[in-house]
Amino acid sequence: MNTLHTWKNSLSEAHQLLTDFLEDTEQLKKCELFTDLLIDLYTREGNLFTCGNGGSHCDAMHFAEEMTGRFRKNRKPLGALALGDPSHTTCVANDFGYEHIFERQLLGLGRPGDLLVGLSTSGNSKNVCLAFDAAKQKKIKTVALLGKEGGLLKSMADLSIIIPGKTADRIQEMHIKLIHTVIEAAERKLFPENYSERRTNDVQRERNIRY
Numbered sequence: 001m002n003t004l005h006t007w008k009n010s011l012s013e014a015h016q017l018l019t020d021f022l023e024d025t026e027q028l029k030k031c032e033l034f035t036d037l038l039i040d041l042y043t044r045e046g047n048l049f050t051c052g053n054g055g056s057h058c059d060a061m062h063f064a065e066e067m068t069g070r071f072r073k074n075r076k077p078l079g080a081l082a083l084g085d086p087s088h089t090t091c092v093a094n095d096f097g098y099e100h101i102f103e104r105q106l107l108g109l110g111r112p113g114d115l116l117v118g119l120s121t122s123g124n125s126k127n128v129c130l131a132f133d134a135a136k137q138k139k140i141k142t143v144a145l146l147g148k149e150g151g152l153l154k155s156m157a158d159l160s161i162i163i164p165g166k167t168a169d170r171i172q173e174m175h176i177k178l179i180h181t182v183i184e185a186a187e188r189k190l191f192p193e194n195y196s197e198r199r200t201n202d203v204q205r206e207r208n209i210r211y
Helices: 004-022 025-043 055-068 086-095 098-109 126-137 168-190 197-210
Strands: 048-051 080-082 115-120 141-147 159-163
Touching: 004 025, 004 168, 025 115, 025 141, 025 159, 025 168, 048 055, 048 098, 048 126, 055 080, 055 115, 055 168, 086 098, 098 126, 115 126, 126 141, 141 168, 159 168
Parallel strands: 048 080, 048 115, 115 141, 141 159
Antiparallel strands: none
16 A cells, blocks of 8 residues: 555645744744743743643653753753643542643642643643643743644633644644754753753764764
């Protein structure tokens, strides 16, 4: 079975969505503001919380581990947690309802001045919406990475970035690009030594030896 046509169409569609986003000056400005929020958070030694469902939960976990682990090069760990570990999720879902899993964890762990990033391709995920309500109670700033028309979270977030994709997979592909780029942009300000040419060459040599 020849699937080349599918491959070309799929990759072309992804490329077009990225091109459309790059031409949207309003969304790019919001990306800059996202970077500013992340830089300010870690300058004050605050904590990042992330949340989402399904593939968006995977992206939320990916975001958090890049901060506590590392992105491209070694640097100190930065406070971050993807809400929704299994024991908490099954406890709260069983006792209170699945829609409360992120809300209750954030109410327990979040502090004023922290940052919550929620991912939802529809913008209407009930448990993410309730987490944003909890963030408002705790004076935690919020960023929503959304898709389509933005849904309910568009107006609930302090900052909403919307990917104009038609399907969840394409939107999620763009969300991970936003996550990687905001990390790089923030690191370039917080850890400029990691982006010097000499440091880059040293890390590349280390990786060549290791792998």
